[in-house]
Amino acid sequence: MPLRFAALIAHAAVALALACGLGPATAQPQPRAVPAESPASLLKLNLPDVVVTDHRGQTRRFASELLRDRPVLVNFIFTSCTTVCSPMTAILKSARERLAASGRGDLQLVSITVDPLADTPERLRSYASARGAAEGDWHFVTGSRASIDAILAAFGLPTGGRLDDHTPMVFVGQGQPQRWQRVYGLAGPSAIVAAVQGGGAALPQAARLTVTAPPAAETPAGTEAAALQGWQGLRDAAARQAEGAAPARLAGRDAASHFTNLPLLTHDRGPVRFYDDLIRGRVVLVHAFFASCKDVCSPVGANLARAQQALAAAPGIGPVQLLSISVDPVADTPELLDAYANRLGARAGWSFVTGKKENVDWVLHKLGLYVPDKTQHQAALWIGNDRTNTWLKLHALAPPEAIVAAVRRVL
Structure with a gap:
């Protein structure tokens, strides 16, 4: 996945009002174009x-x-x-x-x-x-x-x-x-x-787009410690960014209409409605991933597993819902996501989300996380408190203690 790390860090504090079109003028997400067909x-x-x-x-x-x-x-x-x-x-x-x-x-x-x-x-x-x-x-x-x-x-x-x-x-x-x-x-x-105009945003006629593996020095090695070690520089930058992240309060919006209440599938709860069952009244962490990802998804998953443990031990925070939404819902069935969650050691309160591609794409679009090429998805983490309409955005490799601090800010 050829992530543009510097750009991700620079934009990680953009408010949800801009990324999701909740401000005075609707801002459409601008996914990267897929290479042209020959x-x-x-x-x-x-x-x-x-x-x-x-x-x-x-x-x-x-x-x-x-x-x-x-x-x-x-x-x-x-x-x-x-x-x-x-x-x-x-x-x-x-x-x-x-x-x-x-x-x-x-x-x-x-x-x-x-x-x-x-x-x-x-x-x-x-x-x-x-x-x-x-x-x-x-x-x-x-x-x-x-x-x-x-x-x-x-x-x-x-x-x-x-x-x-x-x-x-x-x-x-x-x-x-x-x-x-x-x-x-x-x-x-x-x-x-x-x-x-022949400028090239068309999808290839056949075959899936392939995932480009990271350099050998950065390839996750299978264990949590090894997976995170190669990304230490990026995690340090994410930690510095997290310290200055400011939440945005989104008052007066129809949350169910904006975030959508489309039917989806989860690995742990079966069929759900996105807003009613996963967002309404909750403190949530939301990011995008896909199970066959060979790059940033593995260290992000390990990082969020550590963050979930840290949140559970932190006093005065209460339940936090984690949502990992697949950008490859055709391949990522609930059964496959259940196995993926087990490998990460995901606890109760962490749902891996898939469903009909049209619905998943639209949910991601509304969150500012949609991309036409799954390998170009952002390593971004939305942290939100639906009770107060307060959200902020971090890099998903921000250290667990920074994620805990961010959750406290939206509270």
Whole structure:
């Protein structure tokens, strides 16, 4: 994991109001871009020319009329979606405006419902109008179940009305014959603009991104002491930063709405709602990791295990909930996370969190911890007191005594 340690230290005291968009102006997370695809890895899709209907009630042929010979963005939504669909529509709108301002006004957008039985042209028109996306060359498309399933299958997506399986993927099509790139939409407008302009924010066509191991001198050696020894310089810097970290009080916010109350899975408690079951009324430590990580996750886990012991022994603090949220929820099943927790010696009150990728991604996004490439996740630790709406941010390798002191500050 090529972590930029100096940048992480410098930014570790940024308030949650900025990282999560709780201030006067919403600040979107800016994940690092994934390297561009090479021309050889562009997708060649055999798209069906089925009949569809757009939000204006116009009947069109999908491949020959909607996807004509010019740049096109395609994504998938449904109007009753309560997670990523509205934010994705806003991201596409912003990308469209940026491209138009740069002289790329020839772009066409096509948003296809995965719920065609419920999403009539009228519902799609209402959805688009409410988001300022109903005008111009942007088509919100529905059709028969068979037609939509044929389109989904051509893009390699689940069919049969499986609403929960849709993802915030954007397909960028250009050229004749048209070739395609995939962009993870939550990476933001810049990633989409870069893909259209050839700047490279597209996801590789096949295979997972690999984890780059740290230099041998820094590789965790298996035991807690050895794992932490190679990171001593970083821990010292994190300790110095922790001494000056100032909490931010977030008054007057709807916490359940902001942090989301999406359904997730934990290794120890089974299905949960994120805010109600893991945040509400609690003092919490939150960070991101993934179980197959070969770099900073192991020493961070060992450090947090020591911090959990120190917090349990500290007088006047009370229960503290630790949350380790996987940035690789497809691979990190509850069973795998249970084994991971056992290896760390995690005690009661430390939940390892996974779930449907769409939900986990959105929770991470709201916490300012989302990245499109799991190997680029931050070694950041949020410390929060939901009872007082007070939060601060440390480096996750801050020494246990510094974490205990930070918890006292949010109390």
